[in-house]
């Protein structure tokens with residue numbers, strides 16, 4: 632009799648574990664789509680910690696993109712660079728500018744009269760005793776440069792951007 636009771640208790644225990652696992656796995660599978668949709672809604676942005684950025688970026692890129700530094704005038708690799716293609720964010724690859732909108736401003740940094748729609752964000756910047764408008768990448772918040780109102784037609788804008796903040800992707804269609 633005693634043995635039968637023990638077997639019975641053991642069976643109940645095994646069955647409850649199986650039932651519990653089934654319910655639990657269903658709960659998990661219901662939660663997964665929610666987790667995935669959360670990830671999708673954030674796929675437009677790319678947030679990383681400082682130490683993650685330090686690992687990915689060169690020290691010059693980190694200084695300008697993450698610490699809002701500025702490369703010395705007339706030293707950037709894209710200042711006098713006029714080849715057909717696209718300029719991408721050096722931090723995240725976000726497409727920022729097209730070569731057709733790049734012009735010779737003479738200011739010492741790559742200059743564009745237009746940014747691609749929704750590729751950059753503007754923020755008022757009062758640092759260094761100046762009233763400027765800072766330009767950051769809309770995807771990773773990386774510092775790119777500033778925008779001024781002394782640009783050419785058709786926009787009258789001058790996006791003054793650090794070469795270090797950008798990568799160039801030549802267009803191979805032509």
Ligand SMILES: [Zn+2]
Nearest residue numbers: 720723768771
């Ligand atoms: Zn970016």
